[in-house]
Amino acid sequence: MSARVAFQGERGAYSHLAAQALLGPTVEVLPCVDFDEVFASVASGAAERGVVPVENSLAGTIHRVYDLLIRHSLHIVAEHALRVAHCLIAAPGVAIEDVRVVLSHPQALAQCEHRLRALGLTSEVAYDTAGAVKLLAESGRRDAAALASPLAAQVYGMHVLREEMQDHEHNYTRFAVLSREPLTEWPPGDLKVSVALSLKNERGALFKALAVFALRNLDLTKIESRPLPGRTWEYLFYVDFVTDDFANKGQRALGHLEEICGMLKVLGVYPRRV
Secondary structure, eight states: OOOEEEEESSTTSHHHHHHHHHHOTTOEEEEESSHHHHHHHHHHTSOSEEEEEEEETTTEEOHHHHHHHHHSOOEEEEEEEEEOOOEEEEOTTOOGGGOOEEEEOHHHHHHTHHHHHHTTOEEEEOSOHHHHHHHHHHHTOSSEEEEEOHHHHHHTTOEEEESOOOSOSOOEEEEEEEESSOOOOOOSSOEEEEEEEEEOSSTTHHHHHHHHHHTTTOEEEEEEEEEOTTSTTOEEEEEEEEESOIIIIIHHHHHHHHHHEEEEEEEEEEEOOO
């Protein structure tokens, strides 16, 4: 039996597509209202895995997910970069000339802004991309369409009027798979290590932390700072680095960071997927 996977959104959401890409097309899914529910479902055992977006190539980091990674004791065990291809979706028999209004999540509407304007269509905000298709199917409206994944059209028995509605072709979202237990064995090849750290309030602290990676020739693929709650003008740094020798160079780097950082939390060690 396949693992049950929690994700934010309705069936047919891009997180559902990512879950299928990572864990197979017949994966059992548990749609959740928000990211908090996804984390809670995995932590409680209601789901064996969670799939959450961590960053988009256009919109940047999903900060709420990183905040929850700090709050919960879950581990990233896999990643997947999904190309986001928005489709214009309507009820069967509806032609594009019949459509006046387009429903979707605000981010999807923003990513298709120019093409929607060229078609003379009015935007209407919905809580979720796949949720917009679900609402449209339930309403029976024939003057409206939705922006969502092709999977959403399939799930709700709707029709794709036009593919590739996004203004930018290179639009990717990186998803992470969450588990209650970390990976303890890894396949050969590059591993990505995701950590969160705070620095001691002293001169040169950031330089010393970055030197840990430079001295070992480790490839930094992400570094971003976030305000540290309850600590005015202090910051938490989120760092991803890649190593093909985690047992030696990677572990030594983490040990070195523990010596110089105020706090260090390993969020996950998992195979790198590009």
